[in-house]
Amino acid sequence: MDKMKKRLNNLGKNKNQYSLKFVIICSVTIAFLASVITGLVISNFASLKTVGNKQLMDVVNTYEKIKREYYETISDNDLATSAIDGMMSFLKEKYSIYMDQEDTDYLTDKLKGNYEGLGIAVIKNAKKEIIILNVYDNTPASEVGLKNNDVIVEINGTKITENHSADDISKIIKENKSINMKVQRDSKTLEFNVEKKTVDYPVVGTQVFEKDDSKIGYLELTSFNATADKQVSSSLKKLESSGIDSLVIDLRGNTGGYLSMANSIASMFLKKGKIIYSLEGKTTHNTILDETSEERNYDIVVLIDSATASASEILASALKESYGAILVGTTSYGKGKVQQTSTLSDDTMIKYTTAKWFTPSGDNIDTIGLKPGIEVYLTKEYLLNPVSENDAQLMKAIEILSKKENTIQ
Numbered sequence: 001m002d003k004m005k006k007r008l009n010n011l012g013k014n015k016n017q018y019s020l021k022f023v024i025i026c027s028v029t030i031a032f033l034a035s036v037i038t039g040l041v042i043s044n045f046a047s048l049k050t051v052g053n054k055q056l057m058d059v060v061n062t063y064e065k066i067k068r069e070y071y072e073t074i075s076d077n078d079l080a081t082s083a084i085d086g087m088m089s090f091l092k093e094k095y096s097i098y099m100d101q102e103d104t105d106y107l108t109d110k111l112k113g114n115y116e117g118l119g120i121a122v123i124k125n126a127k128k129e130i131i132i133l134n135v136y137d138n139t140p141a142s143e144v145g146l147k148n149n150d151v152i153v154e155i156n157g158t159k160i161t162e163n164h165s166a167d168d169i170s171k172i173i174k175e176n177k178s179i180n181m182k183v184q185r186d187s188k189t190l191e192f193n194v195e196k197k198t199v200d201y202p203v204v205g206t207q208v209f210e211k212d213d214s215k216i217g218y219l220e221l222t223s224f225n226a227t228a229d230k231q232v233s234s235s236l237k238k239l240e241s242s243g244i245d246s247l248v249i250d251l252r253g254n255t256g257g258y259l260s261m262a263n264s265i266a267s268m269f270l271k272k273g274k275i276i277y278s279l280e281g282k283t284t285h286n287t288i289l290d291e292t293s294e295e296r297n298y299d300i301v302v303l304i305d306s307a308t309a310s311a312s313e314i315l316a317s318a319l320k321e322s323y324g325a326i327l328v329g330t331t332s333y334g335k336g337k338v339q340q341t342s343t344l345s346d347d348t349m350i351k352y353t354t355a356k357w358f359t360p361s362g363d364n365i366d367t368i369g370l371k372p373g374i375e376v377y378l379t380k381e382y383l384l385n386p387v388s389e390n391d392a393q394l395m396k397a398i399e400i401l402s403k404k405e406n407t408i409q
Contacts, residue, residue: 059083077346088350095339096352104349107341111257113226114200118179120146121222122169126383128162130169132183133386136202144192149387150183204231207388208242211402217244218394221265224257224311229264236268246299246401248394249319252329256310259338266318267292269300274322275360277314279338284355290322300325301397304372309333313370317359320370326400327372329393336366374400 063083066074085098099107109115119139120132132150135141152160155172156179173179179194205220217239221232239247266276270290278287302316302325313332319325338355358364374396382390389395 081346081348084344084350088352091352093353095335095337097350099349099351101346101348104347107349107351110201110223111225112201114198116174116196116198118146118173118194118196119199119202122152122166123386124166125386126380130160130164130166131386134202134205136199136205139199139202140194140197144194146181146183146192146194147185150185150190152181153184153189154180154182156180200227200231201225202231203228204235206235206239208239208244209388209398211398214246214402215242215244216398216401217242217247218250219247220250221312222254224254224259224261224265226258226261228257228261229268232265233268244298246301248301248303248397248401249315249325250303250394251308251312251316252303252305252393253307254309254312255307255333256312256335259311259314262311262314262318263288266290266315266322268294269296269319270322271295274318276318276322277360278358278362279355280358281355299401301400302327303393303397304329304332304370305393306330306333306369308370310335313365314357316370317363317365320373321360326374327370328374328376328397328400329372330375330377331371332365332369334365334367334369336364336368 063079066079067076081098081100088096088098117139118141119136120141121134121136122130123133125131130152132141132146132148132152135146135148152169154160155169156176158172160169173196177196179196180191181194182189182191184190201223203221203223203225205222207218209216209218219232219235219239221228263276267290270276272290272293272295274290276288276290278285300319300323302319304312304316304327308316308329309332313335316325316327316332320327336356336358337353338357339351340354341349341351343349356364356366376393376396379390379392382392
Protein backbone atom coordinates (compact mmCIF):
# COMPACT_ATOMS: atom_id res chain seq x y z
CA MET A 1 0.00 0.00 0.00
CA ASP A 2 2.83 2.43 0.92
CA LYS A 3 4.54 1.77 -2.42
CA MET A 4 1.34 2.48 -4.25
CA LYS A 5 0.85 5.79 -2.39
CA LYS A 6 4.43 6.80 -3.22
CA ARG A 7 3.88 6.10 -6.92
CA LEU A 8 0.64 8.11 -6.92
CA ASN A 9 2.42 11.02 -5.21
CA ASN A 10 5.26 10.95 -7.76
CA LEU A 11 2.76 10.84 -10.62
CA GLY A 12 1.02 13.88 -9.22
CA LYS A 13 4.32 15.75 -8.96
CA ASN A 14 5.26 14.91 -12.60
CA LYS A 15 1.82 15.91 -13.73
CA ASN A 16 2.14 19.30 -12.01
CA GLN A 17 5.64 19.85 -13.47
CA TYR A 18 4.45 18.93 -16.97
CA SER A 19 1.47 21.28 -16.70
CA LEU A 20 3.65 24.17 -15.56
CA LYS A 21 6.10 23.74 -18.46
CA PHE A 22 3.23 23.46 -20.90
CA VAL A 23 1.65 26.64 -19.56
CA ILE A 24 4.92 28.54 -19.80
CA ILE A 25 5.55 27.41 -23.41
CA CYS A 26 2.01 28.22 -24.42
CA SER A 27 2.19 31.64 -22.78
CA VAL A 28 5.44 32.55 -24.54
CA THR A 29 4.12 31.31 -27.88
CA ILE A 30 0.86 33.21 -27.56
CA ALA A 31 2.70 36.37 -26.51
CA PHE A 32 5.00 36.09 -29.53
CA LEU A 33 2.12 35.52 -31.95
CA ALA A 34 0.17 38.34 -30.40
CA SER A 35 3.07 40.75 -30.85
CA VAL A 36 3.52 39.70 -34.47
CA ILE A 37 -0.18 39.98 -35.24
CA THR A 38 -0.40 43.32 -33.45
CA GLY A 39 2.56 44.58 -35.49
CA LEU A 40 0.95 43.49 -38.72
CA VAL A 41 -2.36 45.03 -37.79
CA ILE A 42 -0.71 48.32 -36.82
CA SER A 43 1.40 48.28 -39.98
CA ASN A 44 -1.59 47.55 -42.19
CA PHE A 45 -3.70 50.08 -40.35
CA ALA A 46 -1.00 52.72 -40.87
CA SER A 47 -0.82 51.98 -44.57
CA LEU A 48 -4.63 52.00 -44.85
CA LYS A 49 -4.79 55.28 -42.97
CA THR A 50 -2.49 57.00 -45.49
CA VAL A 51 -5.02 56.43 -48.27
CA GLY A 52 -8.19 56.61 -46.16
CA ASN A 53 -8.87 53.37 -44.37
CA LYS A 54 -12.66 53.29 -44.80
CA GLN A 55 -12.52 53.77 -48.54
CA LEU A 56 -9.81 51.18 -49.08
CA MET A 57 -11.56 48.70 -46.78
CA ASP A 58 -14.68 49.14 -48.93
CA VAL A 59 -12.65 48.19 -51.99
CA VAL A 60 -11.13 45.17 -50.24
CA ASN A 61 -14.48 44.04 -48.82
CA THR A 62 -16.16 44.35 -52.22
CA TYR A 63 -13.40 42.29 -53.79
CA GLU A 64 -13.79 39.60 -51.10
CA LYS A 65 -17.58 39.50 -51.37
CA ILE A 66 -17.43 39.03 -55.13
CA LYS A 67 -14.87 36.27 -54.71
CA ARG A 68 -16.90 34.46 -52.00
CA GLU A 69 -20.51 35.11 -52.90
CA TYR A 70 -20.89 36.00 -56.60
CA TYR A 71 -22.70 33.17 -58.38
CA GLU A 72 -20.00 32.71 -61.06
CA THR A 73 -16.27 32.12 -60.70
CA ILE A 74 -14.27 35.28 -61.31
CA SER A 75 -10.54 35.40 -62.04
CA ASP A 76 -8.49 37.14 -59.34
CA ASN A 77 -6.41 38.82 -62.03
CA ASP A 78 -9.42 40.00 -64.06
CA LEU A 79 -11.10 41.41 -60.97
CA ALA A 80 -7.99 43.27 -59.85
CA THR A 81 -7.27 44.51 -63.37
CA SER A 82 -10.82 45.87 -63.69
CA ALA A 83 -10.43 47.74 -60.41
CA ILE A 84 -7.14 49.28 -61.55
CA ASP A 85 -8.55 50.15 -64.96
CA GLY A 86 -11.53 51.75 -63.26
CA MET A 87 -9.32 53.96 -61.09
CA MET A 88 -7.28 55.09 -64.08
CA SER A 89 -10.43 55.79 -66.10
CA PHE A 90 -11.90 57.79 -63.22
CA LEU A 91 -9.03 60.29 -63.55
CA LYS A 92 -10.51 61.34 -66.92
CA GLU A 93 -7.04 62.32 -68.11
CA LYS A 94 -6.11 60.80 -71.44
CA TYR A 95 -2.46 60.25 -70.58
CA SER A 96 -3.19 58.33 -67.36
CA ILE A 97 -4.23 54.83 -68.39
CA TYR A 98 -4.03 51.13 -67.65
CA MET A 99 -2.10 49.26 -70.36
CA ASP A 100 -2.91 45.63 -71.05
CA GLN A 101 -0.22 43.13 -72.05
CA GLU A 102 -0.31 44.07 -75.74
CA ASP A 103 -0.03 47.80 -75.03
CA THR A 104 2.69 47.19 -72.45
CA ASP A 105 4.72 45.05 -74.85
CA TYR A 106 4.37 47.65 -77.60
CA LEU A 107 5.56 50.50 -75.38
CA THR A 108 8.42 48.43 -73.98
CA ASP A 109 9.60 47.36 -77.44
CA LYS A 110 9.35 50.92 -78.75
CA LEU A 111 11.46 52.39 -75.97
CA LYS A 112 13.99 49.69 -75.15
CA GLY A 113 16.23 50.48 -78.13
CA ASN A 114 16.42 47.15 -79.96
CA TYR A 115 14.09 44.63 -81.53
CA GLU A 116 13.84 41.57 -83.77
CA GLY A 117 13.30 42.79 -87.32
CA LEU A 118 14.57 43.84 -90.73
CA GLY A 119 15.45 47.48 -90.12
CA ILE A 120 12.82 49.18 -92.27
CA ALA A 121 9.97 51.64 -91.78
CA VAL A 122 6.93 51.28 -94.02
CA ILE A 123 3.98 53.58 -94.79
CA LYS A 124 0.91 53.60 -97.02
CA ASN A 125 1.08 56.43 -99.56
CA ALA A 126 -1.71 58.36 -101.27
CA LYS A 127 -1.74 55.79 -104.09
CA LYS A 128 -2.61 53.18 -101.44
CA GLU A 129 0.73 51.46 -102.00
CA ILE A 130 2.83 50.13 -99.13
CA ILE A 131 6.28 51.64 -99.59
CA ILE A 132 9.54 51.40 -97.66
CA LEU A 133 9.98 54.85 -96.19
CA ASN A 134 13.39 54.13 -94.64
CA VAL A 135 16.00 51.39 -94.85
CA TYR A 136 18.29 51.87 -91.87
CA ASP A 137 22.06 51.36 -91.95
CA ASN A 138 23.69 48.16 -90.69
CA THR A 139 20.45 46.16 -90.72
CA PRO A 140 19.35 42.97 -92.52
CA ALA A 141 17.34 45.07 -95.01
CA SER A 142 20.30 47.27 -95.96
CA GLU A 143 22.59 44.25 -96.26
CA VAL A 144 20.39 42.54 -98.91
CA GLY A 145 19.86 45.73 -100.91
CA LEU A 146 16.34 46.96 -100.10
CA LYS A 147 16.01 50.72 -100.70
CA ASN A 148 13.89 53.69 -99.71
CA ASN A 149 10.72 54.08 -101.83
CA ASP A 150 10.62 50.41 -102.85
CA VAL A 151 6.96 49.43 -103.28
CA ILE A 152 6.14 46.16 -101.49
CA VAL A 153 4.03 43.99 -103.81
CA GLU A 154 4.33 40.62 -102.08
CA ILE A 155 5.57 39.33 -98.73
CA ASN A 156 5.88 35.66 -97.76
CA GLY A 157 3.53 34.67 -100.57
CA THR A 158 0.85 37.25 -99.71
CA LYS A 159 0.16 39.66 -102.57
CA ILE A 160 -0.19 43.20 -101.24
CA THR A 161 -3.30 45.10 -102.32
CA GLU A 162 -4.80 48.48 -101.49
CA ASN A 163 -6.72 46.78 -98.67
CA HIS A 164 -3.50 46.03 -96.77
CA SER A 165 -2.10 48.47 -94.20
CA ALA A 166 1.42 49.16 -93.03
CA ASP A 167 0.47 47.34 -89.81
CA ASP A 168 -0.34 44.22 -91.84
CA ILE A 169 3.21 44.21 -93.20
CA SER A 170 4.65 44.71 -89.72
CA LYS A 171 2.57 41.83 -88.38
CA ILE A 172 3.83 39.42 -91.07
CA ILE A 173 7.42 40.43 -90.34
CA LYS A 174 6.87 40.05 -86.59
CA GLU A 175 5.40 36.55 -86.92
CA ASN A 176 8.10 35.09 -89.22
CA LYS A 177 11.85 34.62 -88.88
CA SER A 178 12.57 34.47 -92.63
CA ILE A 179 11.03 37.04 -94.96
CA ASN A 180 10.64 36.74 -98.72
CA MET A 181 9.77 40.15 -100.16
CA LYS A 182 9.01 41.27 -103.70
CA VAL A 183 9.23 44.98 -104.43
CA GLN A 184 8.62 47.25 -107.41
CA ARG A 185 11.53 49.54 -108.23
CA ASP A 186 11.82 51.60 -111.42
CA SER A 187 9.27 49.40 -113.24
CA LYS A 188 11.15 46.26 -112.23
CA THR A 189 10.06 43.57 -109.78
CA LEU A 190 12.89 42.52 -107.48
CA GLU A 191 12.90 39.68 -104.95
CA PHE A 192 14.77 39.62 -101.65
CA ASN A 193 15.20 37.00 -98.92
CA VAL A 194 15.87 38.52 -95.53
CA GLU A 195 16.56 36.95 -92.12
CA LYS A 196 15.43 38.89 -89.08
CA LYS A 197 18.05 39.81 -86.49
CA THR A 198 18.21 41.67 -83.21
CA VAL A 199 19.07 45.20 -84.25
CA ASP A 200 19.19 48.57 -82.56
CA TYR A 201 15.93 50.32 -83.19
CA PRO A 202 17.06 53.04 -85.61
CA VAL A 203 15.62 56.44 -84.74
CA VAL A 204 18.03 58.70 -86.63
CA GLY A 205 18.42 59.30 -90.34
CA THR A 206 20.88 61.74 -91.90
CA GLN A 207 21.60 63.44 -95.20
CA VAL A 208 23.64 66.39 -96.50
CA PHE A 209 22.24 69.06 -98.83
CA GLU A 210 24.32 71.61 -100.72
CA LYS A 211 22.87 74.91 -101.87
CA ASP A 212 24.40 78.33 -102.65
CA ASP A 213 27.83 77.33 -101.31
CA SER A 214 26.22 76.10 -98.08
CA LYS A 215 26.53 72.56 -96.78
CA ILE A 216 23.44 71.81 -94.74
CA GLY A 217 23.13 68.75 -92.53
CA TYR A 218 19.80 66.99 -92.11
CA LEU A 219 19.06 64.88 -89.02
CA GLU A 220 15.72 63.11 -88.65
CA LEU A 221 14.82 61.89 -85.15
CA THR A 222 11.78 59.61 -85.04
CA SER A 223 11.64 58.59 -81.35
CA PHE A 224 13.31 59.22 -77.99
CA ASN A 225 14.08 55.58 -77.20
CA ALA A 226 16.80 54.27 -74.86
CA THR A 227 19.58 54.72 -77.46
CA ALA A 228 18.40 57.99 -79.06
CA ASP A 229 21.12 60.18 -77.54
CA LYS A 230 23.90 57.83 -78.64
CA GLN A 231 22.49 57.67 -82.15
CA VAL A 232 22.16 61.47 -82.36
CA SER A 233 25.69 62.01 -81.01
CA SER A 234 27.20 59.56 -83.51
CA SER A 235 25.22 61.04 -86.41
CA LEU A 236 26.17 64.62 -85.51
CA LYS A 237 29.85 63.73 -85.53
CA LYS A 238 29.53 62.15 -88.98
CA LEU A 239 27.66 65.17 -90.35
CA GLU A 240 30.15 67.60 -88.84
CA SER A 241 33.11 65.63 -90.18
CA SER A 242 31.62 66.09 -93.65
CA GLY A 243 31.89 69.86 -93.22
CA ILE A 244 28.31 71.01 -92.63
CA ASP A 245 27.81 74.67 -91.65
CA SER A 246 24.17 74.42 -90.47
CA LEU A 247 21.60 71.79 -89.51
CA VAL A 248 17.97 70.80 -90.03
CA ILE A 249 16.51 68.70 -87.19
CA ASP A 250 13.36 66.91 -88.33
CA LEU A 251 10.96 66.09 -85.46
CA ARG A 252 7.86 65.60 -87.61
CA GLY A 253 5.88 62.56 -86.57
CA ASN A 254 7.99 62.08 -83.44
CA THR A 255 5.53 61.42 -80.61
CA GLY A 256 8.15 61.37 -77.86
CA GLY A 257 9.65 58.80 -75.49
CA TYR A 258 12.07 59.06 -72.59
CA LEU A 259 12.30 62.53 -71.08
CA SER A 260 15.95 61.88 -70.16
CA MET A 261 16.76 61.53 -73.86
CA ALA A 262 15.33 64.99 -74.57
CA ASN A 263 17.56 66.36 -71.78
CA SER A 264 20.64 64.63 -73.15
CA ILE A 265 20.08 65.68 -76.77
CA ALA A 266 19.28 69.30 -75.92
CA SER A 267 22.49 69.42 -73.87
CA MET A 268 24.51 68.61 -76.99
CA PHE A 269 23.56 72.03 -78.40
CA LEU A 270 22.92 74.46 -75.54
CA LYS A 271 25.47 76.42 -73.58
CA LYS A 272 26.02 75.27 -70.01
CA GLY A 273 23.48 76.82 -67.65
CA LYS A 274 20.77 77.38 -70.28
CA ILE A 275 17.24 76.26 -69.40
CA ILE A 276 15.96 73.12 -71.13
CA TYR A 277 12.53 73.10 -69.43
CA SER A 278 10.92 73.22 -66.00
CA LEU A 279 8.60 70.79 -64.22
CA GLU A 280 5.72 71.51 -61.87
CA GLY A 281 4.48 68.55 -59.83
CA LYS A 282 1.95 68.33 -56.99
CA THR A 283 4.39 69.79 -54.45
CA THR A 284 7.53 70.55 -56.47
CA HIS A 285 8.84 72.93 -59.11
CA ASN A 286 12.18 72.13 -60.74
CA THR A 287 14.09 73.94 -63.47
CA ILE A 288 16.22 71.66 -65.66
CA LEU A 289 19.44 73.27 -66.89
CA ASP A 290 22.14 72.15 -69.28
CA GLU A 291 24.93 70.93 -67.02
CA THR A 292 27.37 69.81 -69.73
CA SER A 293 30.28 71.60 -71.39
CA GLU A 294 29.24 70.33 -74.83
CA GLU A 295 27.67 72.94 -77.11
CA ARG A 296 27.29 73.94 -80.77
CA ASN A 297 26.92 77.29 -82.46
CA TYR A 298 25.80 76.75 -86.05
CA ASP A 299 22.37 77.73 -87.37
CA ILE A 300 19.51 75.28 -86.81
CA VAL A 301 16.01 74.91 -88.23
CA VAL A 302 13.65 72.46 -86.50
CA LEU A 303 10.81 70.88 -88.52
CA ILE A 304 7.58 70.20 -86.58
CA ASP A 305 4.04 69.08 -87.38
CA SER A 306 0.81 68.06 -85.65
CA ALA A 307 2.36 64.71 -84.61
CA THR A 308 5.40 66.32 -82.96
CA ALA A 309 4.63 65.67 -79.29
CA SER A 310 5.91 65.42 -75.72
CA ALA A 311 9.71 64.98 -75.59
CA SER A 312 9.88 66.30 -79.18
CA GLU A 313 8.16 69.50 -78.11
CA ILE A 314 10.53 69.81 -75.15
CA LEU A 315 13.54 69.57 -77.47
CA ALA A 316 12.03 71.90 -80.08
CA SER A 317 11.14 74.59 -77.50
CA ALA A 318 14.58 74.36 -75.85
CA LEU A 319 16.31 74.78 -79.21
CA LYS A 320 14.03 77.69 -80.11
CA GLU A 321 14.14 79.61 -76.82
CA SER A 322 17.56 78.71 -75.37
CA TYR A 323 19.52 78.26 -78.61
CA GLY A 324 17.88 80.50 -81.23
CA ALA A 325 16.63 77.91 -83.70
CA ILE A 326 13.74 78.61 -86.08
CA LEU A 327 10.69 76.32 -86.10
CA VAL A 328 9.26 75.52 -89.54
CA GLY A 329 6.16 73.49 -90.42
CA THR A 330 2.78 73.35 -88.67
CA THR A 331 1.66 73.65 -85.04
CA SER A 332 2.79 70.74 -82.88
CA TYR A 333 0.52 68.35 -80.95
CA GLY A 334 0.47 70.14 -77.59
CA LYS A 335 1.37 67.64 -74.88
CA GLY A 336 2.53 69.66 -71.92
CA LYS A 337 2.45 66.91 -69.32
CA VAL A 338 4.92 64.28 -68.14
CA GLN A 339 4.09 60.65 -67.35
CA GLN A 340 5.67 57.82 -65.40
CA THR A 341 4.98 54.12 -65.69
CA SER A 342 4.63 51.47 -62.99
CA THR A 343 4.81 47.73 -63.65
CA LEU A 344 2.15 45.59 -61.98
CA SER A 345 2.55 42.06 -60.64
CA ASP A 346 1.35 40.49 -63.92
CA ASP A 347 3.87 42.59 -65.94
CA THR A 348 1.23 44.93 -67.33
CA MET A 349 1.61 48.65 -66.62
CA ILE A 350 -0.15 51.78 -65.57
CA LYS A 351 0.93 55.12 -67.00
CA TYR A 352 0.05 58.25 -65.07
CA THR A 353 0.72 61.98 -65.25
CA THR A 354 3.03 63.34 -62.57
CA ALA A 355 3.75 66.91 -63.69
CA LYS A 356 3.29 69.72 -66.18
CA TRP A 357 6.32 70.93 -68.11
CA PHE A 358 7.11 74.48 -69.19
CA THR A 359 9.29 75.89 -71.96
CA PRO A 360 12.41 77.91 -71.03
CA SER A 361 10.32 81.11 -71.21
CA GLY A 362 7.73 79.63 -68.84
CA ASP A 363 4.94 78.61 -71.24
CA ASN A 364 2.88 75.44 -70.86
CA ILE A 365 1.81 74.30 -74.34
CA ASP A 366 -0.67 71.59 -73.30
CA THR A 367 -3.55 71.42 -75.85
CA ILE A 368 -1.99 74.48 -77.58
CA GLY A 369 1.22 73.22 -79.16
CA LEU A 370 4.28 75.04 -80.42
CA LYS A 371 3.58 77.46 -83.23
CA PRO A 372 6.26 77.52 -85.94
CA GLY A 373 8.03 80.77 -86.73
CA ILE A 374 7.40 80.00 -90.40
CA GLU A 375 4.25 78.03 -91.22
CA VAL A 376 4.54 75.71 -94.23
CA TYR A 377 2.14 72.95 -95.30
CA LEU A 378 3.00 69.84 -97.28
CA THR A 379 1.66 69.70 -100.80
CA LYS A 380 -0.34 67.04 -102.62
CA GLU A 381 2.78 66.27 -104.69
CA TYR A 382 4.61 65.17 -101.56
CA LEU A 383 1.76 62.94 -100.44
CA LEU A 384 1.80 61.24 -103.85
CA ASN A 385 5.58 61.04 -103.99
CA PRO A 386 7.26 61.61 -100.59
CA VAL A 387 10.77 62.55 -101.72
CA SER A 388 12.93 65.43 -100.51
CA GLU A 389 12.34 67.56 -103.62
CA ASN A 390 8.57 67.55 -102.94
CA ASP A 391 8.94 68.27 -99.21
CA ALA A 392 7.97 71.96 -99.00
CA GLN A 393 8.84 72.16 -95.30
CA LEU A 394 12.32 70.72 -95.77
CA MET A 395 12.95 72.88 -98.83
CA LYS A 396 11.98 75.98 -96.84
CA ALA A 397 14.41 75.01 -94.08
CA ILE A 398 17.20 74.57 -96.63
CA GLU A 399 16.34 77.94 -98.18
CA ILE A 400 16.54 79.67 -94.79
CA LEU A 401 19.87 78.12 -93.89
CA SER A 402 21.45 78.67 -97.30
CA LYS A 403 20.60 82.38 -97.03
CA LYS A 404 21.91 82.53 -93.45
CA GLU A 405 18.70 84.25 -92.28
CA ASN A 406 19.02 82.65 -88.87
CA THR A 407 22.20 83.57 -87.03
CA ILE A 408 22.86 82.14 -83.57
CA GLN A 409 23.99 84.77 -81.07
